[in-house]
Amino acid sequence: MAKEITSREENYSQWYNDIVKKAGLADNSAVRGCMVIKPYGYAIWEKMRDQLDKMFKETGHVNAYFPLFVPKSLFEAEEKNAEGFAKECAVVTHYRLKNDPLQKGILSVDPEAKLEEELVVRPTSEAIIWNTYRDWIQSYRDLPILINQWANVVRWEMRTRPFLRTAEFLWQEGHTAHATKEEAIREARQMHDVYAEFAEQFMAMPVIKGFKTENERFAGADDTFTIEALMQDGKALQAGTSHFLGQNFAKAFHVTFSNEKNENEFVWATSWGVSTRLIGGLIMTHSDDDGLVLPPRLAPIQVVIVPIPRPEPLLLEKAEQIRKALQDQGISVKIDVDDTKRPGFKFAEYEMKGVPVRLGLGMRDLENNVIEVARRDTREKASVSLDTVVSHVADLLEEIQQNLFQRAINFRNEHMTEVNDFATFKEVLESKGGFLSCHWDGTSETEEKIKEETKATIRCIPIDAPEEAGVCVYSGRPSSRRVIFAKAY
RNA sequence: CGGGGCGUAGCGCAGUCCGGUUAGCGCACCUGGUUUGGGACCAGGGGGUCGCAGGUUCGAAUCCUGCCGCCCCGACCA
The missing domain is CATH 3.30.110.30 (C-terminal domain of ProRS)
Structure with missing residues (x-):
C-alpha cells in the first residue's frame, strides 16, 4: 500500500499538513497566510456551525451581521483591546485603483483616493458592535441583548498553519449586553459550558475548563474562560474562549441604560468565540498515520458503501435499499458508483478522509445475505447480516463516537x-x-x-x-x- | 521578522555544480483491451510561461541581480 502521509513519529507538523492536504480539507492559496477551505473541509465546518448555532439559539441568542471594516477611531476607543491587536491589523487606506500611466495593463493605487480615516479590517468586532449597541440601549427594558454573528476576521499573523492559525479565518462571535454584573458573568459561564459540551459531545475532544491568568487573558476582558484540549504531540490547544468584559466596552463607547429607579448605569458585557481552528483540533485529537479520523457526529459522510468488485445493478439496488433505511435514521450515506477505481483504492481513500463506517458489498455477500462492516477508528472488520445491518450501523456510529472520546480522555489522562x-x-x-x-x-x-x-x-x-x-x-x-x-x- | 531548505506537467521528483539536439521519469489523466473481495495490467496518447522580472551570452531550467511563494526551525501571537 502506497503511504502518502508522513508518520507522526517522523515529523508531526508534516503529518498534520499531509492530512489537511490529502484528506481534501484545504489548500494553500495565492494569498500569504490564507487558505482555501475545500468542500470536504467546509462540510465539517458546516456541521460544527449548524450544531453550535442550534445550541446558541437554544440559549436564547439570535444572529446578526456587523461590518467587516472598523473606522480606526472606533477601533482605538477601548485602549487595551486596541493595543492587544494593533500589531496584527490589516488596514484599508485607499478606495480606488487606476490604470498606471507608465505601464499598460497595470493597476496602481490612486493617491487621489486616500481615505480621510483609515479602516481597520476587523480582528474581532467588539468596537463596531459596542458603538452600535449605544444606539440600541436606553433602558433596562432593552436588555439583555443576546447576539451572535458568523463572520470572517483577519489577524496578520507572522507564521500561519492551516486551520490552527491563518491570517483570515471563519468564526462566530457572541456579543451580549446585560443590566447586571451577575447576569453577564452567568452568560459568559453558560457559553463556556456550551463550548465544553460541544467539544466533548460532538468533537469527542475532552477539554479542561478553566479561566485565564491576567497575562493570557483577552485584551479588554475582566475574566476569560477557556476550554483547553490536548493534542497528540503533547501540546495544548486553546479551543474556545468566553469573556466577561465587565463595563470596559460600555465605558469606552458610552453605553448606558436607565435602571428601574431611573438611574444611569454602564452596561455589562460578554463576548465569546470559536473558530475554524476547531478543525485543527479535531484533526490532531483523533487522526492517525493512515489519515483523518472523524467522530460520526461531525462526519460529512458517516457511512460509505463500496460495491465489490464494481458497481453492478444488483449490488447498487441493494446498496440503495440500505442507504434509504440508514437515511431514515438520520445517517448520511454515500454509495460509491465510480467504476474507474478498484475497491482497494477506494478503501484507502475513505480511510484518508476519515469516513467512520465503510460497508463493502459483493456478490458473495449478497448470496450469503451479509455485508462487510469496517470501522475507521479501530480498523476492525466484521461480516453482518443484511437483515440487521441498519441497526448495527446506527449502534456502531454511536460506539465509534464514544470510543474516540474515551480514547482521547485516556490519552489526556496519561499526559x-x-x-x-x-x-x-x-x-x-x-x-x-x-x-x-x-x-x-x-x-x-x-x-x-x-x-x-x-x-x-x-x-x-x-x-x-x-x-x-x-x-x-x-x-x-x-x-x-x-x-x-x-x-x- | 531571523536561520535553513525548496520552487521543472495535477502530484512526487531527476536534470542546475560544469550553459549546447525536440526538457525527462514515476503516479495521475485520455483511448482501446484484458482484469476485478485491500491502492490491477498491457498497448497507444495528451499535457510544460522550467516561480516571476531583468541581465550576461550566438544560445539559459542551468550563470548573475532583484523580487515572489511554500515548507521546517526560531522570535512574535488572547
Missing part, C-alpha cells in the same frame, strides 16, 4: 502529570509533554520566568481545581490550588 518541583517540571515537559498540574504563586513574574525558561505557559486555572495547600513549583512560595501548564499552539 496529565502532577509536578511539585521545577527540575521534574522541565524533565516531564521535555520527555512526555502534556499538561502539568502544579502549584503557582499567582504572580506574573513567575509565570513569565517559567515561560522564558521552558516555553510552557499557564493554559488555565481549572474551574474545579480543589483547594489544596502547596508551594509554587518555581518560587517555593505558598499556593492554594494547582494550575495547568503546557506548551501550546
Whole structure:
C-alpha cells in the first residue's frame, strides 16, 4: 500500500499538513497566510456551525451581521483591546485603483483616493458592535441583548498553519449586553459550558475548563474562560474562549441604560468565540498515520458503501435499499458508483478522509445475505447480516463516537502529570509533554520566568481545581490550588 | 521578522555544480483491451510561461541581480 502521509513519529507538523492536504480539507492559496477551505473541509465546518448555532439559539441568542471594516477611531476607543491587536491589523487606506500611466495593463493605487480615516479590517468586532449597541440601549427594558454573528476576521499573523492559525479565518462571535454584573458573568459561564459540551459531545475532544491568568487573558476582558484540549504531540490547544468584559466596552463607547429607579448605569458585557481552528483540533485529537479520523457526529459522510468488485445493478439496488433505511435514521450515506477505481483504492481513500463506517458489498455477500462492516477508528472488520445491518450501523456510529472520546480522555489522562518541583517540571515537559498540574504563586513574574525558561505557559486555572495547600513549583512560595501548564499552539 | 531548505506537467521528483539536439521519469489523466473481495495490467496518447522580472551570452531550467511563494526551525501571537 502506497503511504502518502508522513508518520507522526517522523515529523508531526508534516503529518498534520499531509492530512489537511490529502484528506481534501484545504489548500494553500495565492494569498500569504490564507487558505482555501475545500468542500470536504467546509462540510465539517458546516456541521460544527449548524450544531453550535442550534445550541446558541437554544440559549436564547439570535444572529446578526456587523461590518467587516472598523473606522480606526472606533477601533482605538477601548485602549487595551486596541493595543492587544494593533500589531496584527490589516488596514484599508485607499478606495480606488487606476490604470498606471507608465505601464499598460497595470493597476496602481490612486493617491487621489486616500481615505480621510483609515479602516481597520476587523480582528474581532467588539468596537463596531459596542458603538452600535449605544444606539440600541436606553433602558433596562432593552436588555439583555443576546447576539451572535458568523463572520470572517483577519489577524496578520507572522507564521500561519492551516486551520490552527491563518491570517483570515471563519468564526462566530457572541456579543451580549446585560443590566447586571451577575447576569453577564452567568452568560459568559453558560457559553463556556456550551463550548465544553460541544467539544466533548460532538468533537469527542475532552477539554479542561478553566479561566485565564491576567497575562493570557483577552485584551479588554475582566475574566476569560477557556476550554483547553490536548493534542497528540503533547501540546495544548486553546479551543474556545468566553469573556466577561465587565463595563470596559460600555465605558469606552458610552453605553448606558436607565435602571428601574431611573438611574444611569454602564452596561455589562460578554463576548465569546470559536473558530475554524476547531478543525485543527479535531484533526490532531483523533487522526492517525493512515489519515483523518472523524467522530460520526461531525462526519460529512458517516457511512460509505463500496460495491465489490464494481458497481453492478444488483449490488447498487441493494446498496440503495440500505442507504434509504440508514437515511431514515438520520445517517448520511454515500454509495460509491465510480467504476474507474478498484475497491482497494477506494478503501484507502475513505480511510484518508476519515469516513467512520465503510460497508463493502459483493456478490458473495449478497448470496450469503451479509455485508462487510469496517470501522475507521479501530480498523476492525466484521461480516453482518443484511437483515440487521441498519441497526448495527446506527449502534456502531454511536460506539465509534464514544470510543474516540474515551480514547482521547485516556490519552489526556496519561499526559496529565502532577509536578511539585521545577527540575521534574522541565524533565516531564521535555520527555512526555502534556499538561502539568502544579502549584503557582499567582504572580506574573513567575509565570513569565517559567515561560522564558521552558516555553510552557499557564493554559488555565481549572474551574474545579480543589483547594489544596502547596508551594509554587518555581518560587517555593505558598499556593492554594494547582494550575495547568503546557506548551501550546 | 531571523536561520535553513525548496520552487521543472495535477502530484512526487531527476536534470542546475560544469550553459549546447525536440526538457525527462514515476503516479495521475485520455483511448482501446484484458482484469476485478485491500491502492490491477498491457498497448497507444495528451499535457510544460522550467516561480516571476531583468541581465550576461550566438544560445539559459542551468550563470548573475532583484523580487515572489511554500515548507521546517526560531522570535512574535488572547
